[in-house]
Amino acid sequence: MNGWGVGAQPTVVRTLEANLGRVLFFVVLSGGALVAAEGPREDADVGSARSGTAEIPIQSEAVLSAAEQLAEADRIHGETRDTVTAVRGALARARKDADAVLVVCLEDKATLADGYLRTLDVRVPALRAASDAGNALAREHEFTVIGVVGVKVRVVRRDAEACVGEGLLAAGALKVATFVAPGTPLDDASTAQAIPDLQIPFVPPPATGAM
Amino acid sequence: MRLLDHCRTLLLALAVVLALPFSASAQGWLDGRQRAEGPGFRLGDLELHPGVGAEIGYDTNVFLSSDKAGVDPRRTSPILRLTPHIYLSTLGPERSDGGGENGPMPIVDFRTGVSASLYHYLQTEARSNVEMDVDTQLTFLPRRPVSFTLLGTFMRTIRPFTESGAVGQNYNRDQITGGGKLTLQTRGGILKSNVGYTFGADLFEGGSFKFGNGVSHKVALDAAWRFLPSTALLYDGEVNFHNYTSNDPGTVLISDNTRVRTRFGFNGYITRVISVLAMVGYGAGFYVAGDDYDSIVGQAQLAFAFSDAVNFSLGYDRDFFRTFVGNFYRRDRGSMRFQLLLGGVFLTGLEAGVGLYDFGQTFTPTGGTIGDSYDRSDVRADGSLFAEYRFTDWFAVNSRVEYMANFTDFRFNVATATPVFDPADYSRWTIWGGVRVFY
Numbered sequence: 001m002n003g004w005g006v007g008a009q010p011t012v013v014r015t016l017e018a019n020l021g022r023v024l025f026f027v028v029l030s031g032g033a034l035v036a037a038e039g040p041r042e043d044a045d046v047g048s049a050r051s052g053t054a055e056i057p058i059q060s061e062a063v064l065s066a067a068e069q070l071a072e073a074d075r076i077h078g079e080t081r082d083t084v085t086a087v088r089g090a091l092a093r094a095r096k097d098a099d100a101v102l103v104v105c106l107e108d109k110a111t112l113a114d115g116y117l118r119t120l121d122v123r124v125p126a127l128r129a130a131s132d133a134g135n136a137l138a139r140e141h142e143f144t145v146i147g148v149v150g151v152k153v154r155v156v157r158r159d160a161e162a163c164v165g166e167g168l169l170a171a172g173a174l175k176v177a178t179f180v181a182p183g184t185p186l187d188d189a190s191t192a193q194a195i196p197d198l199q200i201p202f203v204p205p206p207a208t209g210a211m
Numbered sequence: 212m213r214l215l216d217h218c219r220t221l222l223l224a225l226a227v228v229l230a231l232p233f234s235a236s237a238q239g240w241l242d243g244r245q246r247a248e249g250p251g252f253r254l255g256d257l258e259l260h261p262g263v264g265a266e267i268g269y270d271t272n273v274f275l276s277s278d279k280a281g282v283d284p285r286r287t288s289p290i291l292r293l294t295p296h297i298y299l300s301t302l303g304p305e306r307s308d309g310g311g312e313n314g315p316m317p318i319v320d321f322r323t324g325v326s327a328s329l330y331h332y333l334q335t336e337a338r339s340n341v342e343m344d345v346d347t348q349l350t351f352l353p354r355r356p357v358s359f360t361l362l363g364t365f366m367r368t369i370r371p372f373t374e375s376g377a378v379g380q381n382y383n384r385d386q387i388t389g390g391g392k393l394t395l396q397t398r399g400g401i402l403k404s405n406v407g408y409t410f411g412a413d414l415f416e417g418g419s420f421k422f423g424n425g426v427s428h429k430v431a432l433d434a435a436w437r438f439l440p441s442t443a444l445l446y447d448g449e450v451n452f453h454n455y456t457s458n459d460p461g462t463v464l465i466s467d468n469t470r471v472r473t474r475f476g477f478n479g480y481i482t483r484v485i486s487v488l489a490m491v492g493y494g495a496g497f498y499v500a501g502d503d504y505d506s507i508v509g510q511a512q513l514a515f516a517f518s519d520a521v522n523f524s525l526g527y528d529r530d531f532f533r534t535f536v537g538n539f540y541r542r543d544r545g546s547m548r549f550q551l552l553l554g555g556v557f558l559t560g561l562e563a564g565v566g567l568y569d570f571g572q573t574f575t576p577t578g579g580t581i582g583d584s585y586d587r588s589d590v591r592a593d594g595s596l597f598a599e600y601r602f603t604d605w606f607a608v609n610s611r612v613e614y615m616a617n618f619t620d621f622r623f624n625v626a627t628a629t630p631v632f633d634p635a636d637y638s639r640w641t642i643w644g645g646v647r648v649f650y
Binding site for chain 2: 188190201203204
């Protein structure tokens with residue numbers, strides 16, 4: 001709340017706060033090994049992955065136990081399902097609105113997200129099987145693949161959000177709520193009232209003549 | 212069904228406007244429509260506000276004469292003034308269901324008004340005559356992201372604006388504007404922009420002043436970012452093409468022109484009491500003959516709204532205008548305004564301003580001089596003190612004292628066999644008192 005009594009809490013702010021917490025948690029889990037070098041911003045790993053010089057956050061065996069790896073894999077799997085649902089939903093709305101530009105922008109994101117989900121549909125059960133079998137080498141391999149896919153899913157989601165212009169996983173469309181404190185002056189400030197010309201013009205008297 | 216109702220309202224409003232007589236009008240105490248309106252009559256989805264005022268006044272210098280050279284001595288006169296008005300509009304926020312910005316948004320917002328001032332001079336040759344003011348505004352889809360507004364005004368003035376040239380000189384002047392503007396805004400009006408076109412006609416009825424007749428075409432663009440409820444960053448710009456249409460060359464050189472003006476600025480409250488307006492930009496005028504103009508233009512105002520009943524403001528503005536002496540003048544003017552409302556029944560206000568007016572060089576159409584110099588610079592002062600007491604919500608008594616003076620060394624030539632210079636300076640007091648009934 002500022003001095004003029006305006007308070008606005010856009011959804012984007014809440015989303016950023018939530019993501020920040022998630023990233024910090026991730027950094028702590030990974031011992032800050034690779035991600036911390038870029039600072040606690042989700043943008044950092046996204047940008048790196050996109051440019052092809054990825055600094056993929058890979059959890060070491062020493063950090064995560066088998067149970068923790070399974071939990072993290074399930075979380076990535078769920079997040080990917082949500083992303084596919086959100087991108088597909090946005091694509092359907094764009095088609096319904098006949099928004100050709102948005103459709104083109106979202107189509108390849110939806111295809112990529114579908115592909116990553118199918119990969120996880122195979123890899124997560126494989127991780128669980130390796131864990132059940134006590135095959136640590138296979139479990140580590142599957143978890144590394146799942147981690148890479150998780151990063152790529154986040155890149156796809158971010159790109160799709162750039163197409164739409166708002167957070168796909170937000171509760172709804174971006175809505176900014178403002179309220180005005182009592183006593184705040186409410187004059188219309190959107191126009192500067194022009195000062196008019198003189199009511200009495202400067203006009204030569206009719207008797208004026210040349211010399 | 213609701214759309215039909217709106218259409219019916221619109222047709223009724225248009226019919227009433229077309230039926231109104233275009234022969235009577237306003238000056239005087241009709242400074243602000245909000246003040247002129249009383250409780251009003253409700254006519255379905257419309258509200259009607261009629262009223263009439265009767266005043267007696269005294270003018271100390273009817274023809275704005277200098278009286279220094281004895282060329283055109285001052286003439287004083289008592290004046291009677293009768294001022295009827297009628298305003299019609301779609302329901303305002305006070306009467307519409309749900310009222311205010313949060314109420315249902317109408318399809319059409321409509322306002323029109325006609326006012327007249329009938330002047331009768333008791334002692335001078337300035338004849339009895341009628342001033343008139345008509346304005347109409349029709350907005351389609353108001354307060355929506357895209358809306359469109361049609362605007363029209365007609366103003367007839369009859370009071371002398373310069374010295375008398377002959378007995379019975381006709382000072383009647385008609386100014387007509389018409390146009391439209393497209394408004395684009397985000398929901399809630401945080402970002403807002405208008406682009407519009409206005410046609411204007413400036414017509415003098417008297418033969419001595421017909422050389423000033425002309426038409427104009429103005430294209431204007433403005434934009435605002437209202438980053439706080441009552442505070443915004445602003446831009447406005449306009450291009451104005453003016454053409455003089457008379458074949459009469461007149462006594463002074465005035466020429467067709469194109470004027471451009473653009474400004475950026477800030478407007479709004481910086482505390483709950485203090486508001487600031489600051490606009491700065493550049494203006495240029497390009498004239499077919501005579502001087503061109505280009506310089507900084509700007510506007511600044513510091514206003515204090517201590518409560519709904521008391522407000523005070525100080526202002527400064529710098530701008531340039533089309534004129535009939537030297538193509539243009541540049542105005543640098545400081546002003547103040549104070550208004551006080553006591554008990555909801557007694558209103559008083561004081562306004563004053565003083566400005567420096569620098570003109571472009573003045574020539575006759577043949578290149579001669581119309582005065583004792585090609586250059587002219589004036590200081591003009593103006594002020595008014597107003598008071599009104601409302602006995603009821605439909606009856607009031609009021610009075611006003613006005614002062615206006617023009618200080619300059621410039622003197623006009625007077626076309627006589629023996630050269631005479633007629634000073635262009637003058638001063639005038641006007642005092643009014645009367646009653647008004649309004650509803």
